[in-house]
Amino acid sequence: MLRVVRIVIAPDSFKGTLTAEAAADAVAAGLRRVVPDADLVLRPVADGGEGTVAAALRAGHAARRVRVSGPDGRPVEATFALDGTTAVVELASAAGPGLLDRPAPTTATTRGVGELLLAALDAGARRVVLGLGGSATTDGGAGMLQALGARLLDAAGYEVGPGGAGLADLARVDLSGLDPRLRDTRVVVATDVDNPLTGPSGAAVVFGPQKGASPEDVALLDAALARYASVLVHTTGAWVERRPGAGAAGGTAAGAMAVLGAELVSGAALVCDLVGLDAALAGADLVVTGEGALDEQTLRGKAPAEVAARARTAGVPCVVLAAEVRLAAERLPAAGIAAAHALTEVQPDVARCRSEPAPVLADLAARVARNGVPTAGSR
Template sequence: MPRVLIASDKFKGSLTAADVAAAVGAGIRRVVPDAVVDSAPVADGGDGTLAAAAAAGFDLVPVTVTGPTGEPVRTSYARRGDLAVVELADAAGLVRLPGAPDPLGASSLGAGQALAAAVDAGCRRVVLGIGGSASTDGGAGLLRGLGARLLTADGSDVADGGAGLEHVDRLELDGLRHRLDGVTVTVACDVDNPLTGPHGAAAVYGPQKGADPGQVRRLDAALARWADVVATSAGADVRDRPGAGAAGGVGFAALAVLGAELRSGIELVLELVGFGERLAGADLVVTGEGALDEQTLHGKAPAGVAAAATRAGVPVVAVCGVNRLDPGRLGAAGIGTAYALADVEPDLQRCLTDGATLLEQLGEQIATDRLVLIEENA
């Protein structure tokens, strides 16, 4: 009997990764009833990372934290033994904005609070996914949530957000260091931007978070001041390190103060869900995301899944809402064929509202194209 491993990311705004796997699996079994279908939802370190961990058997521990613009947010961290997974996107990301973006005031505080809750509960190893950030605060909120204090020259607390860093004068780390003693942090990060400058956090990602040109310049200057203060307190200047500009500078704070290791988000998630072990004996891997495009090839989940499966000698196909990659680009990424909702339903609205039914049809097509012959020769 053929064995299929479905390791898709979400279809953003439409279907969760688990929804995708369920629909594709149902379609496959309709054509090949005895197919063994295993589901391993994945993510790249942004939203969906907690869900992937939960699907892999981690326990979700609920916690209330401060959202990106100060509102309370109910989130969770995922736990297995002494290992915790924290998702910045769910705690303090763009998906948690209650309304319009706040480029100057949005904070990463909630991510620090979620991480602190995991550590205070006894977790000694933490994976922090930082995709989907709503802020450009240099990770100041993250550090504050862990017990650090940011002070102005007159000894008052610095305001939240990137604009508050215009007034930072010193950083006190005693509380943070006491809390994190013996804790290791690994950050899921897929960008190599420095903290400041023309390729930095404010210049490249600030506009995506609502910053106009004047605000970008203001944020970049504030981040430079923040980097000076952190260098004095932490004893090292890492503002130019690749990844320091990730998540509005959360990568910088993690590198400089937490001593974190930055790693590919999808590679980390594949380890968390035991992808390598689950590949054993598979005849086919199905991966996917909402849109297959050039971004897919640069650290996104389908490319990471395809690379790992290809190394193991297992063929890969992908499902998606729309495919913008030609066969040559797909093949170079290790994906044999892409099956798109748009190929069976030209109405975009129906693709969004009835995606699960359409994915079942794609599952049937995958089974017909790829599995029937395997079953007949078994």
């Protein structure tokens, strides 16, 4: 009796064009043209930033919606996921760049992230997974801590202003008003970067320009974050300035580690666990993953690399479909990738790849299937 081919589809988002869910649907549509009887198992993933809450909801968590402060102080609607006493919160939903009319590199705040954490605590959460990434802020998580009850004071005893620029005036952190429930709450920070808080590879220098920071802004923010780290170590005893990952989401990881005792974990690994990827890979014939650009950054903890590594462990060949493939073919096997294909293989017009990514991705998936999906009954 012929066995049905089982294909796991586990892409990340194609940043700026397709969500992970839309990418998975497009790949599935393309594969069905060629192997209509295949058992297609969709497990869209993320690397700890945007898409983390969606992954938790797919895993069965309940959606909770709340109104919080956006990065410029205006109210925004945000969603977190709740399963028993575990909540999954996404920084981008309260402090992402898409919530701003214009960049605010020195004043954007993470206060709304803290308000999301409070809402999670109110809902009974005692373990909070905070997905970092997609941040408009460079305030070291200061706004988040203020929302949770911390006071960040200048030399005259007044609260410092919002954003990273406000930290330039920081003289003292008062944690006496911190929400007492946090003492019994485990905070897990999911991220895909290992940048420290300050310096040449720190939050301001590397990510500040992406958020609209000028060279002068970058210098101001880097110095302000260094001051922040110094005051935090004096207050909590936790020296986080040079810790790998402390620079994630404009340094929000640093504030979470120093004050909330947060544990840093691989965002991609956490999401793969959330969506049950290992169980889905059992007995699979092929896994298809993907993202916007397959490059060196992919190999440094991005979701497709995590998917490929797990596929290799499970003995399942892994194919990557991407808008762009920037890795040399000889780099792929060591990462557990059997093959990588770019959208331009089926649509040379890059503009169309960007404007109509879903049908182009479906075409690419169909082409790959014609050239190499295992036939039913083979293994």
